[in-house]
Amino acid sequence: MDQEPDAELLARLRAGDERAFVTLVRRHHAAMLSLAAGYVPSMAVAEEVVQDTWLGVLRGIGGFEGRSSVRTWLFRILVNRARTAGVRERRSVAIGDAGPAVDRSRFDATGHWAVPPERWVEEADDRLDAAKLGGRLRSAINELPDRQREVVTLRDVEGLSSEEVCSVLEISEGNQRVLLHRGRSRLRQVLETELGRA
Amino acid sequence: MLPKLRLRRREIVCQQAVELITDYLEGALSRADRRRFEAHLAGCPHCTEYLAQMRATIELTGGITADDLTVQMQDDFIDLYRQWRADRDGQ
Numbered sequence: 001m002d003q004e005p006d007a008e009l010l011a012r013l014r015a016g017d018e019r020a021f022v023t024l025v026r027r028h029h030a031a032m033l034s035l036a037a038g039y040v041p042s043m044a045v046a047e048e049v050v051q052d053t054w055l056g057v058l059r060g061i062g063g064f065e066g067r068s069s070v071r072t073w074l075f076r077i078l079v080n081r082a083r084t085a086g087v088r089e090r091r092s093v094a095i096g097d098a099g100p101a102v103d104r105s106r107f108d109a110t111g112h113w114a115v116p117p118e119r120w121v122e123e124a125d126d127r128l129d130a131a132k133l134g135g136r137l138r139s140a141i142n143e144l145p146d147r148q149r150e151v152v153t154l155r156d157v158e159g160l161s162s163e164e165v166c167s168v169l170e171i172s173e174g175n176q177r178v179l180l181h182r183g184r185s186r187l188r189q190v191l192e193t194e195l196g197r198a
Numbered sequence: 199m200l201p202k203l204r205l206r207r208r209e210i211v212c213q214q215a216v217e218l219i220t221d222y223l224e225g226a227l228s229r230a231d232r233r234r235f236e237a238h239l240a241g242c243p244h245c246t247e248y249l250a251q252m253r254a255t256i257e258l259t260g261g262i263t264a265d266d267l268t269v270q271m272q273d274d275f276i277d278l279y280r281q282w283r284a285d286r287d288g289q
Contacts, residue, residue, distance in 0.1 A: 111211030
């Protein structure tokens with residue numbers, strides 16, 4: 001039942017189904033909160049922004065035309081509200097300026113691996129239980145610079161397409177890829193540290 | 199076809215390869231760069247491992263399950279919904 005597509009839930013919500021609303025909220029709440037937190041000074045304000053977004057969804061539900069996916073629509077409403085609410089000077093690192101994917105110290109002077117990646121992929125399945133690994137990844141995502149966190153959350157956690165992410169965040173495909181690259185590279189390093197045989 | 203005026207660039211090294219991975223996975227490399235990248239991988243087990251790790255990272259990130267709403271938050275949202283309906287129906 002929780003697998004019901006967003007569009008069907010929205011149709012039921014439009015018809016006045018309270019449970020469809022709760023299912024939609026549960027499905028998207030965590031990502032929306034994480035995204036909102038990038039714009040405002042505290043989690044309390046982020047929660048207000050998310051609530052305000054859902055109220056906006058309810059009020060605007062008749063206006064959803066289905067030209068984008070439901071979640072693209074949701075996230076766009078959220079980002080607009082979060083930007084309006086955002087009083088914090090954003091810690092936005094210039095996009096191309098966030099450091100290398102792998103620390104320079106791991107390469108020799110010719111650019112070849114001096115400290116090659118420790119193997120961990122095979123172990124990821126059985127070394128740690130999924131819940132613990134998920135918790136570690138989630139906190140690593142929360143520690144990413146804002147724009148990286150937004151892109152990683154939307155692309156890799158929520159599964160939006162690159163076009164959807166660009167549309168929600170109003171960034172170019174090129175910038176989206178740079179942010180995704182930095183964010184994913186950081187998460188890979190966290191997993192290597194967590195799971196590698198060091 | 200225009201003649202290829204560009205000089206053949208040098209082979210890439212590991213430190214460059216790791217920076218190309220997302221563009222590679224996103225299909226955003228030019229054909230020439232993709233060929234250079236794949237040629238590097240073919241001769242470099244460490245970068246091959248690194249690519250596998252990036253793919254595994256993406257997969258593991260996609261497996262994160264959202265924190266479930268607390269009962270309190272769920273009740274708050276139900277209140278929000280009922281309030282909205284009441285307001286709407288009252289108009």
